Amino acid sequence: MPELPEVETVRRGLLPAMEGQVIALAQVNRADLRWPFPPQMAERLTGARVLRLRRRSKYILADLSTDETLLIHLGMSGRMLISGDLLGAFHHDHPAPQKHDHVVLTMESGARVTFNDARRFGAMDMFPTATGEAHPLLAALGPEPLGNAFDEAYLSARLKGRNTPIKSALLDQHIVAGLGNIYVCETLYRAGISPKKKAGDLTVKRASALVPIIRDVLTEAIEAGGSSLRDYRQTDGELGYFQHTFQVYGREGEPCRTPGCTAQIERIVQSGRSSFYCPTCQR
DNA sequence: ATGGGGGCCTGCCGGC
DNA sequence: TGCCGGCAGGCCCCCA
Numbered sequence: 207m208p209e210l211p212e213v214e215t216v217r218r219g220l221l222p223a224m225e226g227q228v229i230a231l232a233q234v235n236r237a238d239l240r241w242p243f244p245p246q247m248a249e250r251l252t253g254a255r256v257l258r259l260r261r262r263s264k265y266i267l268a269d270l271s272t273d274e275t276l277l278i279h280l281g282m283s284g285r286m287l288i289s290g291d292l293l294g295a296f297h298h299d300h301p302a303p304q305k306h307d308h309v310v311l312t313m314e315s316g317a318r319v320t321f322n323d324a325r326r327f328g329a330m331d332m333f334p335t336a337t338g339e340a341h342p343l344l345a346a347l348g349p350e351p352l353g354n355a356f357d358e359a360y361l362s363a364r365l366k367g368r369n370t371p372i373k374s375a376l377l378d379q380h381i382v383a384g385l386g387n388i389y390v391c392e393t394l395y396r397a398g399i400s401p402k403k404k405a406g407d408l409t410v411k412r413a414s415a416l417v418p419i420i421r422d423v424l425t426e427a428i429e430a431g432g433s434s435l436r437d438y439r440q441t442d443g444e445l446g447y448f449q450h451t452f453q454v455y456g457r458e459g460e461p462c463r464t465p466g467c468t469a470q471i472e473r474i475v476q477s478g479r480s481s482f483y484c485p486t487c488q489r
Numbered sequence: 490a491t492g493g494g495g496g497c498c499t500g501c502c503g504g505c
Numbered sequence: 506t507g508c509c510g511g512c513a514g515g516c517c518c519c520c521a
Contacts, residue, residue: 209514240497240516264515282515283499306499325498327515343516370492379516386514455514477493480512 208280210351210384211424213264215431216286221259223288223317224268228255233310239323240281244332250274251311251332262339263347263383275335277343281327290317347383351420356382358414365405365413372408373401373476376416385420388455391482393423395454400488401474401481454482462487 208216232251234243244250255271268276280286289300290313300318303310309321309330321328333341348364349355364381365372375381376390385393394401396419399412453463458473462484469486 212514279515281498282513323498324500325513327498329516368491374492377515388514478495479514 208264208284209386209389209427210261210264211389211427211431213266213280213384214261214428216280217259217261217266218431219288220266220286220319223290223313223315223319224256224311225259226256227317228314229253229311230314231312233312235308235310239308239326239328239330240279241329241331243330247330247332251276262344263350263379264386265344269335273335274332277329277331277333277341278321279329279343281323281325281329283325284321284323284328287320287322288317289320290315346380348379348381349383351382351384351424356417356420358417361417362410362413365408368405370405371401371476372399372403372405373479373481375405376420377479382420384424387479387481388452389420389423389427391455392453393420394488395483396423398488400485401476401483403489454484457482 229251230253232248234248237243250272251270254274256268257271258269260267260269264279266278266280268278270276278284287301304320304322306322306324306326307320308323308326311319313319321330329343331341331343339345339347349360361382365375368375370378373390373394376385376393377387391401393416397412397416399408399416405413454471457471460471461467462469462471464484464487467484467486469484471482472485474481474483
């Protein structure tokens, strides 16, 4: 569910509770999420210090003092809840356990991080830090959209010759890693490109124009997440869900927001996913 | 290799 | 009020 900006916001929210801190106790309440947890996960986490909390695409990666890395994916419905002293005077107590609290990390500081995931599309795994991105879930990922390897020449080359709709191409994590349905819809609206347009039919100019737009859309969403993060931490410590103002996503039948445009936002289904777009502004 | 569809799960919301 | 279908921001796997 969360896309790159939400995952980045969760990572930043977890930093004060986790980075540099020791996991005093890891509780694992079931054997799997989408896949089985690695063997002895609770034991391997308990006592470890989190040296660094990173993000790759939609994955959060915690490098541990035990030379292992904990990989976390939030799937569609995964949430992180922080409780304990770090939240300030009103939140010294931990909340009552909730349904779908699958993994609970209690830190030596007294802070607690709870992974809750109703649909269980999320995942956790552990791998030797030294093997880095050889992990099967990371190995085939495309470049980070906010990184240097993602540029106009790269994207144009990857879209060239592709017969799939641009919507599907941008959702393909092998081409660029971290975009999901919402931000692809918003990107294509801002670029004025129809989601139905074949990726390979875009001119180099139009394909190249997507790069700064993708960067802007994601950067703005991260900034919005940063401000909502403060709000969440003032309330219940829940991370990962914040409301943005979308131009097209979820706005089927509502008026297009482009000045002067009188069209309504439409919704179509492409490879099983909803695409929202303005039929007038996006060609 | 590429593109499309199915499936995994639970919760919520709207319509009857 | 209850039931039912449709929907959900991800991603792997299988098939043609």
